[in-house]
Amino acid sequence: MERYSKNLAEELYYxxxxxxxxxxxxxxxxxxxxxxxxxxxxIGEEAIASGVCASLTDSDYIASTHRGHGHTIAKGADLxxxxxxxxxxxxxxxxxxxxxxxxxxxxxxxxxxxxxxxxGFNLAVGASLAIKKKKRDNVSVVFFGDGSSNRGxxxxxxxxxxxxxxxxxxxxxxxxxxxxxPYRTTTAIEDIxxxxxxxxMPSKIVDGNDAFAVYDGFKEALEYVKAGxxxxxxxxxxYRIKGHFVGDPEMYRTKEEVQTVYEExxxxxxxxxxxxxxxxxxxxxxxxxxxxxEKEIKEALQFAMxxxxxxxxEMFDDLYV
Amino acid sequence: MRQITFAQATLEAMAEEMKxxxxxxxxxxxxVRQGGIFGQFKGLADEFGDRVMDTPISETAIIxxxxxxxxxxxxxVADMHFADFMGVAMDELFxxxxxxxxxxxxxxxxxxxxxxxxxxxxxxxAQHSQSVEAWxxxxxxxxxxxxxxxxxxxxxxxxxxxxxxPVIYFENKILYRxxxxxxxxxxxxxxxxxxxxxxxxDITIISYSIGMKTAGEVAEIxxxxxxNAEIIDLRTLVPYDRETILESVKKTHRxxxxxxxxxxxxxxxxxxxxxxxxxxxxxxAPIMRFGAPFVPVPFSPPxxxxxxxxxxxxxxxxxxKF
Numbered sequence: 001m002e003r004y005s006k007n008l009a010e011e012l013y014y015x016x017x018x019x020x021x022x023x024x025x026x027x028x029x030x031x032x033x034x035x036x037x038x039x040x041x042x043i044g045e046e047a048i049a050s051g052v053c054a055s056l057t058d059s060d061y062i063a064s065t066h067r068g069h070g071h072t073i074a075k076g077a078d079l080x081x082x083x084x085x086x087x088x089x090x091x092x093x094x095x096x097x098x099x100x101x102x103x104x105x106x107x108x109x110x111x112x113x114x115x116x117x118x119x120g121f122n123l124a125v126g127a128s129l130a131i132k133k134k135k136r137d138n139v140s141v142v143f144f145g146d147g148s149s150n151r152g153x154x155x156x157x158x159x160x161x162x163x164x165x166x167x168x169x170x171x172x173x174x175x176x177x178x179x180x181x182p183y184r185t186t187t188a189i190e191d192i193x194x195x196x197x198x199x200x201m202p203s204k205i206v207d208g209n210d211a212f213a214v215y216d217g218f219k220e221a222l223e224y225v226k227a228g229x230x231x232x233x234x235x236x237x238x239y240r241i242k243g244h245f246v247g248d249p250e251m252y253r254t255k256e257e258v259q260t261v262y263e264e265x266x267x268x269x270x271x272x273x274x275x276x277x278x279x280x281x282x283x284x285x286x287x288x289x290x291x292x293x294e295k296e297i298k299e300a301l302q303f304a305m306x307x308x309x310x311x312x313x314e315m316f317d318d319l320y321v
Numbered sequence: 322m323r324q325i326t327f328a329q330a331t332l333e334a335m336a337e338e339m340k341x342x343x344x345x346x347x348x349x350x351x352x353v354r355q356g357g358i359f360g361q362f363k364g365l366a367d368e369f370g371d372r373v374m375d376t377p378i379s380e381t382a383i384i385x386x387x388x389x390x391x392x393x394x395x396x397x398v399a400d401m402h403f404a405d406f407m408g409v410a411m412d413e414l415f416x417x418x419x420x421x422x423x424x425x426x427x428x429x430x431x432x433x434x435x436x437x438x439x440x441x442x443x444x445x446x447a448q449h450s451q452s453v454e455a456w457x458x459x460x461x462x463x464x465x466x467x468x469x470x471x472x473x474x475x476x477x478x479x480x481x482x483x484x485x486x487p488v489i490y491f492e493n494k495i496l497y498r499x500x501x502x503x504x505x506x507x508x509x510x511x512x513x514x515x516x517x518x519x520x521x522x523d524i525t526i527i528s529y530s531i532g533m534k535t536a537g538e539v540a541e542i543x544x545x546x547x548x549n550a551e552i553i554d555l556r557t558l559v560p561y562d563r564e565t566i567l568e569s570v571k572k573t574h575r576x577x578x579x580x581x582x583x584x585x586x587x588x589x590x591x592x593x594x595x596x597x598x599x600x601x602x603x604x605x606a607p608i609m610r611f612g613a614p615f616v617p618v619p620f621s622p623p624x625x626x627x628x629x630x631x632x633x634x635x636x637x638x639x640x641x642k643f
Contacts, residue, residue, distance in 0.1 A: 061393060094426035106428040111392055116416050122382050123417065126389020126397075133346065133395060140389075153412075156382035163377060318427030319461060321485035 004212055008054065009280045010289060012211040015050035016268050017293045019070040022079070023242075025297055026069070026086055026100075030246045034305075036088050037099045042070030044209070044241030047267035048173050049074035051214025051236075052141060055222055061109045061127040061140040063120035065173075066101045068113025071143050077105035083300035089307035096310040097318065118151030120144060121170075125157045128166040128231075139167040139225050147178025149192045158199040158231070165230035169221050170196075172233070173208060175240035180252045196233035208236030209267040212274070239265065322502040328361045330471035330503050331436075331492065334478035335362075335398070337507065339369050342396060345482060348374040348383060349400025349436070358402065359438060359497045380406050384413035384435065388421065388487075391433040396482065404439035404491060405451050418487045419462030430485045434478070440493040440531055440581055444625055447617035452530070452582035454491050454558050458591055464512055465558040467491040469533035471501035476510030477556060484512060493531040515562035517569065521551035524575035524639065527566065527592060529555040532580045535611075538632035539579070539639065546640055558588055563595065570596050574605040577639055581630060584612030606642045611635050 023041045030039050042049070045067075053074035056062070064071040072082055077093060085092025086100050093105050104112035111127060114120045124142035131138045148154060149172060161168040172192045176183055184190065196203035202224060206217035214236055221232040239261045243250045250258075275281040325333070339345045346369075347362070353375040356363030366373035376383050380401065387397035401407055407414060414435070422431055439452045457465045464486055468474040474492065481488040510516075518533070519540065528536040533554050540550040551573050555561055570576050576596055578589035589610035596608055611630060619625055 063389070092426070094424060094428070097426045098424040102424040104425040104428060106392075106425070111389070111429075112421060112425055114417075116412055119385075119412065119417060122385020122413065123389035123392065123421075125382065126386035126391070127393040128389075129386055130390040130393035130395045133390075140393075153381055153385065156377070156379035157385070159377055160379060160382045160386060164374075319423050320464075321422070321430050 003278070004280055006280055006285075008215070009275050010285065011054055012050050012215065013271060013275070013281070013286070014289050014293065015053065015074050016046040016211060016271065017289060018079070018296065019046045019049065019073050020268055021293050021297045022069060022073060022083070025301060026083075027242075027246050035086055037101070039086070039100050039246040040067040040244065041242040041246060042067055044261065044267065045173055045175055045238045046070055047211035047271070048171065048208045048214050048236045048238060049143070051211045052171055052218045054215055055218055056109070056141065057138070058108045059136070060138045061111050061124065063111050063124035063127070063140070063142045064113040065120060065143055065145060065148070066113055066115050066117065067145070068103050069100065072103050072105060072110050072113070075105070075110040076108045077110055079296055079300040080303040081105070083304040084307045087304040087307070088309060089304055090310040090314065091303070091307040095314070095318070118144065118148035118153040121153045121157035122160075125161045125166060125168050128161065128168040129164065131167055132164070137226065139169055139222060141169045141171055143171050143173060145178065146172065146174040146176070146183040146187060146192055149195065150187060158195070158201065161231040162199040162201050165228065167225045168231040169218070169225055170231060170233045171218070172235040173238055174235055175238045177240045177244065179244045180248070182252070191235060193233050193235035201231050201233050203233035203235065205235045205237065208238035209265050209270060211267060211271055323505060324500045325471055325503050326497065327471045327474045327492070327499050327501070328359060328497040330475035331361050331478055332363065332365065333503075334475045334482065335365060336368060338479060338482040339372060344394065344396045345398065346372040346374065346395065347398040347400065348376050348387070350376055350378055350402050352400055357400065359494060361438075361492070361497060362400070380409035381413055384410040385417060387433045388413060388418045388431060391431045392421065392429045396432045398434045398436060398482070401435060401437045403449050404437035404453050405448050407437060407453060415460045419460050423462055431487045432485045433487050434481045435487070435489045437489060437491050438494050439491045440495060441618065441625065441629060442494045444620050444622060445618070446620040450618040452491070452580070455582055455587045457489055458558055458588060462487070463559065464488045465491070466512055466556060467530035467558060468556065469496070469530055469554050471499065472503045473510060473554070473556065475503055476508055477512065480509045480512050488512065491530060496531055510556065513557050513560045513562060515556055515565040516554040517551065517565065518554050519550070519552040521549040521573065523549045523573055524577060525551045525553060525566075525569040525573045526577050526579060527553045527555055528579040529558065529588075530581070532630065535630045535632050535635065536579050539636045542632065542636035543639060548640065548643060561592070566592065566596065567600055570600050571603045574603055575642070576604070577609040577611065577635070579611045579630065579635065582612055583615060584610055585615045587612045609639060609642070
């Protein structure tokens with residue numbers, strides 16, 4: 001079996017940890033009343049965005065969900081501006097107009113989180129249509145959950161992408177929960193990727209809590225799509241460790257169930273164990289990344305706290321060109 | 322001047338702009354082989370090849386993909402087949418297309434045109450006859466135009482195709498076949514500017530799209546009774562030309578708004594409220610609105626006829642107020 005490079009391991013670990021610490025930080029500040037609106041946390045799913053985005057460049061596009069902080073960070077968005085946006089500050093990536101559910105950074109190809117479940121599919125397909133028309137060597141990735149695979153947008157987008165052989169990669173984050181409903185009670189199938197067959201699209205299931213597995217699976221998808229074969233479907237099995245939103249009383253599951261996953265299938269501790277046992281990274285290298293992430297989170301937090309809120313006079317800015 | 326049909330005028334606008342800007346492409350149902358169900362895309366695919374694309378019957382994907390392509394640097398034109406089917410793509414129209422620029426803090430533009438054939442035809446019934454422009458007057462972030470003649474169709478479409486904002490272009494199904502004078506040389510009609518079609522002194526009649534036909538007929542009847550109407554073609558519903566409206570009603574002291582769409586909550590309601598808010602002291606008579614009754618479009622010919630605007634009745638109601 002091919003050994004993973006230290007560079008790759010460091011990149012994956014750095015991204016995962018940055019997402020985890022970011023989410024823990026905003027959760028705390030949200031509960032303290034410093035962050036307005038709603039927060040949907042990506043804790044437990046970090047390996048997917050990190051494993052996927054490791055193979056993308058700023059010229060590749062991603063479309064995200066309402067649980068989009070992880071995708072945004074993994075795609076390389078400026079952390080200070082992401083943090084400031086979530087705090088509703090004018091220095092935020094969206095100048096305080098979007099917040100958590102509409103976080104976006106077009107400078108790195110992150111075409112936005114979407115408050116509408118299933119809203120991102122066709123945007124990503126459209127971006128890949130633009131790639132094809134401009135004959136660019138890029139792809140467009142849409143992240144989505146098991147829940148949104150029951151939206152009509154999913155099916156229309158899958159068909160269109162496949163009929164037109166567009167460079168779209170559908171990345172399903174099957175986190176078992178459609179909001180507060182266990183997905184199997186409202187979804188006719190166990191593996192969402194089965195639906196790819198109906199659209200003449202190849203698919204693969206990977207362990208979404210193993211960043212290397214996601215990385216490998218996505219590489220395969222990327223090769224297939226970049227060869228001009230049309231879209232590809234990657235299903236990453238994972239588990240949403242936090243509630244649907246911060247403050248969710250989680251009446252629909254037991255604390256034990258969540259704790260078991262957190263202890264036994266935590267993508268970050270699993271990653272640490274693997275890279276240490278296989279001598280890909282050392283304790284010191286792990287520590288160095290932890291320190292770097294702490295510093296970046298602290299700086300981002302300070303930047304957000306120090307930034308001004310938008311002035312009411314900015315209300316109409318950017319409505320029309 | 323030469324005369325061409327409304328449909329030909331839209332085709333000319335498309336061809337001229339597609340020649341000029343290679344980022345423009347058009348997608349919709351039945352437009353490559355059939356040339357659009359009203360012939361409004363006839364021959365375009367022969368000239369522009371794969372820049373004219375037949376889509377699956379997936380209105381949601383058509384609008385959503387157009388938004389995505391626009392965000393990634395293209396200038397898509399999305400055909401809706403019938404304006405009635407915009408409901409299928411409503412989330413993409415009002416939550417995505419209209420909002421992505423604003424909610425992402427101006428990081429992107431969404432330069433796209435949605436073409437929406439609307440209005441009554443011949444017994445198209447409840448789901449193929451509607452005029453839904455008023456829905457979109459309540460949605461910030463997009464523009465809405467509704468041309469009334471071949472020349473208007475060409476000038477407004479050319480402006481829409483160059484606008485960096487999403488523009489919904491309502492094209493009336495009956496008007497497609499109408500012929501009218503259209504200059505050979507290139508011209509544009511600016512979005513947001515109304516057109517005073519006929520100056521008058523006694524009442525302002527505002528309309529747009531096919532309602533302009535009724536407006537003209539009504540003015541003619543009133544003229545015979547010694548009432549000199551000023552007629553304004555609104556052309557653009559979002560943003561509508563407040564200045565021209567105010568200037569006119571301050572002169573004529575009376576206002577009637579006419580449209581084929583349902584009267585309740587229609588464009589006329591907005592214009593009437595705007596005038597009431599800003600010029601009520603100038604008005605000599607109640608503001609009048611004329612539109613369709615609050616009922617789905619019925620199928621059977623006598624019912625559909627009763628549903629339509631009736632110029633003689635409108636003129637009679639207006640004259641009674643003098």
